[in-house]
């Protein structure tokens with residue numbers, strides 16, 4: 219069923235660089251997916267997102283199922299046509315955002331019942347409905363519905379979430395086999411909180427189900443970078459070396475390069491887009507807070523090392539002014555600069571792996587972001 223081809227072109231320790239080929243295009247890995255929450259990467263034109271080097275974006279099932287609705291998007295030709303993004307799209311299952319955004323949610327063996335944060339309407343999201351919604355959207359890479367326990371949680375809660383997510387993984391695969399279009403793929407999601415044995419149990423059981431790719435969930439939920447990276451190192455060895463690994467919800471530039479060094483191939487995070495809307499910029503010299511009055515008279519660009527016009531062709535003084543004045547152009551330029559930085563970072567990561575100098579890049583990023 220899956221037409222995903224994953225080719226590894228180079229290695230540096232546990233890090234891999236390669237290409238993930240889908241019917242809608244090839245994704246250079248390690249890859250960062252800008253988040254297109256409700257059918258847009260906020261404050262950016264799709265063409266501009268593409269020009270930053272992004273090969274794939276992420277869509278949020280929770281938001282799209284509530285507004286404008288999966289069936290409506292399907293009637294209008296699917297998410298790619300709807301948002302004018304012809305490249306690959308990965309969608310999450312909606313389960314994680316139900317637990318973080320909706321009201322009055324109730325988890326059961328069948329799925330999760332919740333009230334919409336928009337209008338209070340009641341919805342039931344099951345593994346089968348999550349697959350159906352992602353098929354209606356036309357997602358190229360779908361995620362199974364899973365249970366992501368909070369951090370901290372008891373070992374029993376973590377173990378229970380592993381087992382429920384494994385039962386939902388099987389139901390998701392059955393539903394996917396019945397209705398997914400040729401060329402689409404479904405990833406399993408590894409859970410297990412911070413427990414190495416639970417992580418191994420989850421990874422090995424999913425591997426038995428032979429997914430074309432594996433997401434690592436249950437991290438970036440408050441455990442902190444050290445515990446995240448420690449748990450990651452205890453998870454990736456139990457996943458197939460020839461399949462892509464996607465670390466959900468990560469992260470800062472330092473998180474990303476350290477996770478790449480532990481064998482991760484794909485990432486998504488709202489950090490570049492959300493930070494851009496709050497006056498925060500990512501540069502090769504570190505983070506810059508454009509709200510800071512120190513920039514009020516600075517004629518220099520945001521980042522002279524950036525290939526992005528937003529980071530190169532406007533002074534910090536101007537960006538500071540736009541931010542303080544609440545001008546619409548502020549989130550537009552800073553989001554553009556941030557998404558472009560993350561793509562520039564991934565370009566540098568891929569080259570560093572190919573040339574065997576990832577540790578050098580890790581040091582550079584640790585100095586700027588550590």
Ligand SMILES: Nc1cc(N)c2c(=O)[nH][nH]c(=O)c2c1
Nearest residue numbers: 314366435436437438466467
């Ligand atoms: N940090 C995380 C971000 C996410 N979008 C998810 C998710 O969608 N599913 N499951 C998860 O565990 C998870 C963790």
